[in-house]
Amino acid sequence: MLPREIIKKIRRIQIHTTHIVDELLAGQWDSAFRGSGIEFEEVRPYQFGDDIRSIDWNVTARTGHPYVKLFREEREMAVMLLVDQSGSQGMGSNWQTKREQVTELSATLAFSAIKGNDRVGLTLFTDGIEKFVPPRKGTRHVLRLIRELLYCTPMGTGTSLSTALEHLNRTMSRRTVVFVVSDFQDTGYEKALKVARSKHDIIPVVVADQRELEMPKVGLVRLRDAETGKVVTLDTNSRACREAYREFAERRMQERDTLFRRLNLDPIHVYTGEDFVEPLRRFFHRRENRS
Template identity: 65%
Template sequence: MIPHEILQKVRRVQIRTSHQVNEMLAGNWHSAFKGHGIEFEEVRPYQIGDDVRAIDWNVSARSDQPFVKLFREERELSVHLLVDLSASQKLGTTTQTKRELVAELGALLSMSAIKNNDRVGLTLFTDDIEKTIPARKGSRHVLRMIRELLYCDPIGTGTDIRSALDHLNRVCKRRTVVFLISDFQDQDYEQALKVAARKHDIIPVVVTDPREHEMPNVGLVRLQDEETGEVVTVDTASRWNRRKYSDLFRAQSDARDHLFRRLRLMPIHLETGSDIVDPLHKYFHQRETRS
């Protein structure tokens, strides 16, 4: 039995994100993510302004008046959220943790998909696959996904993007729109990402917290790596330490973004405590323009 307070929180997330989808994202989603093709629907009499290349000459010859072919988009897509639940997602130095941001993002993307009659699935991973929910439609399905995003208790603590992508390729047989949501604190996943990008439409979503790229001056502090458990003592009053900390984050970020550019992937960058609807709106518009 799921506790009542958990159901209430899941429902609140669904209601809030549903409003955001209705107001801003549903139309953008449809424009940004096209169907896989078109199929013939019917013919109708030619009207001024119709493309002459659409004229059905066989029907026109039999009818002594021009007719044009009409086609409709094969709209239904398969969407999959590949979500990192490693221990580093617990970090949150603003109004939310990275995991809470990811849950809200997952709800927004799922609601946008089902509003457009697309199927959406979910895989949660750490250094192992924690849970997979096959792609389906419907609001009850989305509620289940939100619940797992908020309350799944992962066994692993590390991050293994390579094995998560390998798992994706095994379970998703047809071409799928994949949102790879992670802080990307991992290595050696380039080849797996390259293979997955050939088969699927991969959209990296990079989730960060402000304290990951800027160390505050608060004197001596003990820091623990949530994924490895390693503890170090750092003098944050040292300007050299703070600069090296920022330089390391920047170097890792530049290497990651360079990989995305080489693979021609368009990432979305999100930060805890900041609005996520506007970056999504801009991304959808950019994607539509690029298409």
Template identity: 50%
Template sequence: MRGRSNPESPRDATDDARDLLRRVRRIRLRTRQVVNDALAGQYHAAFKGRGMEFEEVRPYQIGDDVRSIDWNVSARLGDPHIKLFREERELTVVLAVDVSGSQAFGTTDRFKRDLVAEFAATVAFSAAMNNDKIGLLSFTDQVEGFVPPRKGTNQVMRIVRDLLAIRARGRGTDIGSAIEELDRVLRQRAVVFVVSDFLDEGWERSLLAARRRHDVVPVVITDPREHELPAMGLVEFTDPETGERTVVDTGRRRTRRRFEKATKDASERRDLALRRMRLDPLVLDTGSDFVEPLTAYFRRRERRRSR
């Protein structure tokens, strides 16, 4: 009687662990170089703390905001005095990350999931440098894992390891259910980065409900070939979430135009839904560096905050 072999030998498991460790170290090195003082400062300026705490009253100085003058104290002391407040800085930041099969797609030098891991590490290190708590909720069409928010570099590395090592049980995507679960387990207001390609439907109501309680940041992950189909003749496409295969004649101009129109319409519907919620999406592409759009997003938020 022939025995059934183990699909993953001890050597395979060891090789996988070593490969994971190399990938974690590579991402740590890359993102630690990105998260310099400037980016960490932009992150700090972009996101509000929990509130303002009274610090002191002092004499008015030229250049002070006249709106800060405490008129009662000024009348009592005979000179203009202003109230100073200190921001209660500590934030809770959660990365809600889509780890479904569609994240294994990529036509450039990296998959969507690689871009997601680097982006998540960058945000996590920025949070750690500002002494904020950082957590992770990974999801497909079900919740795959939850790392409760904590502070520190070790927490960042745990999040990166979990994202790189995850073997998802689900195959589809359900952003709405993930957001509902996150809203259930989070007891306090948080900055929630929802990281997905937003290709599924039915997430609008849950995202709107979460927006009322949390500071929600939609992060849309795209690939250049999702917008423009190259003319390559007959090509077999496999849906990474369902496994369904389809042969498409990409050499036909009509086929390419229909594809481009369908993807454009889907993007416009997504953007319209986010605008109605007054949410500003951060769009990242596997074919380009993510640092520039991330810093531009931080600056936009800072400008809105200072108005």
């Protein structure tokens, strides 16, 4: 039996994200993701102006009258959410942690998928695979995904994007739309990302906090790395210290974004404490124009 607090959180997230999907992102999912192909639907009598290449010669020969084949787009897709649950997800300097932002964003993507009649699954990862839920349809299934996001107590604290992407390639044999929701504070995942990109439609969702980019001037502070446990003392009054921190953060961002461009990936960038609807809208709009 789930605690009452978790049930309330699930219900709140359901109401909030359903509103976003129905009112703010209405129709954009279907426009951005058009399905993987076409499938035969029916035949009907030939009409003036029909493409003669669509004539069904078997039915035409059998009936003595020309008939054409009709096709419809194969809309149903599989969508997988690869969601980072590492220790750094607990950071948040703007009333909201990265984990809270990730949960609401992932729920919005999941509800968008099922509204588009697609199947959606979930992989929670740290430096290992914490939970895997295969893609399915339905509101009850999405509520289960939200529960897993809220109720997950990770065994690991580190981040291994390679492990998550390799698991994806083993478990999803057909081409899948994959949202990788993470702060991407990891290295050495380039090869795994390249392989996954060749098999699937990979969409990086970069979740960040402004304090990761700019150190405040607050004197001597002791900082503990949430993933490794390492503790360091920094003098934030030191201009050199703040500049070194900013340069390191910018260099890491540039390396990540260069990799995305090289692999022709279109990332979504969101920040804690800020509305993620507009970044999603812009992304869906770019996808629609591209397709």
